[in-house]
Amino acid sequence: MPARDLQLLLDAAQEAGRIAMRFTGPKAETWHKPDGAGPVTEADLAVNNMLEATLRGERPDYGWLSEESSDGPERQDAERAFIIDPIDGTRSFIDGSSTWAHSLAIAEHGQVTAAVVYLPMRDKIYAAALGSGATMNGVPITATDQEKMTDASVLAARPVMHSDFWRDKAPAFNLGYRPSLAYRLALVAQGRFDAMLTLRPTWEWDIAAGDLILREAGAAVSDRMAQPLVFNKPDPRLNGVVAGGAPLHRRICDALAPVDPL
Structure with a gap:
């Protein structure tokens, strides 16, 4: 299941990138969320709408948690749930920078089992399925073994x-x-x-x-x-x-x- 879910997330993330890049960050319509929760753009919402329709269409029994969707208790009844940030780094997107990302994950009983982080402006797609290792653009990646805090x-x-x-x-x-x-x-x-x-x-x-x-x-x-x-x-x-x-x-x-x- 994690491998099948990962391919679903990979396909959805790449489509999210195509949608987001139709908007030019500084020119995208922008407004601020209530209670100082930060900015949101028309690109965030367009990506979120596509992801919700696509992912929930493929996995209707999965719960849904997204920064740009209303939250409710029903996701607690689902065995698995999507956890989505349509555009992580919205301020970076608005500024026209390239360091914003789509963050897509599936959690089962509290543990993430499939995950994608995609930076379309940098052509970097990080991915992992539980028990299968992690990759960047299909190449395995490994964290460092640095032990000392000094100079880390x-x-x-x-x-x-x-x-x-x-x-x-x-x-x-x-x-x-x-x-x-x-x-x-x-x-x-x-x-x-x-x-x-x-x-x-x-x-x-x-x-x-x-x-x-x-x-x-x-x-x-x-x-x-x-x-x-x-x-x-x-x-x-x-x-x-x-x-x-x-x-x-x-x-x-x-x-x-x-x-x-x-």
Whole structure:
């Protein structure tokens, strides 16, 4: 089933890219969601409408969780669920940058079993099915085996380096950044960076696809409390995310200041 689901996601992601690229980011109609939830464009909605029609048409018994769809309790009754971010990095899309992505995943009983992260402007498609490894453009990828925090290349926003977030002082990471969380996760899976972390509450649709791609690339992934990530929860938020090779992941989690979970 994960292999069949993966092909479905691959086909849908490529069609999503064709739709999104019909819009020019800076010229796409844009408005802001209520309660400071960020911008959305006509491209986000066009992609979301296609994905919902296509994916649910092929798997009508699967639940549906998407950033751009109304959420309801019915997905909790489904054995499997789609977890979708039609365009991850909408601000990047609006700015005309190339670092936005389509993030598509399927979760079964809380665990992601098939996943795709596609960056059409960069011609990069990351994919994984449970137990089958992870690939970028069809070529197997593997996370790094970096063990030391000093000089580790880490994708994170600068605020996470504030001393309040760490038991001692912040580690001497080589810090990098990409606006799309899905792309950050994929880059760690590819071995381009050693780790990534975000310490704020994070929506499942930003993380689900990258979670499986990372795990299939040999990385460890957890929330900021070192707890496993569980998906398709009634409240679809995660308590931050830490990802990297297993030794480095453990060291980062151990160095973070303890906080209460969500």
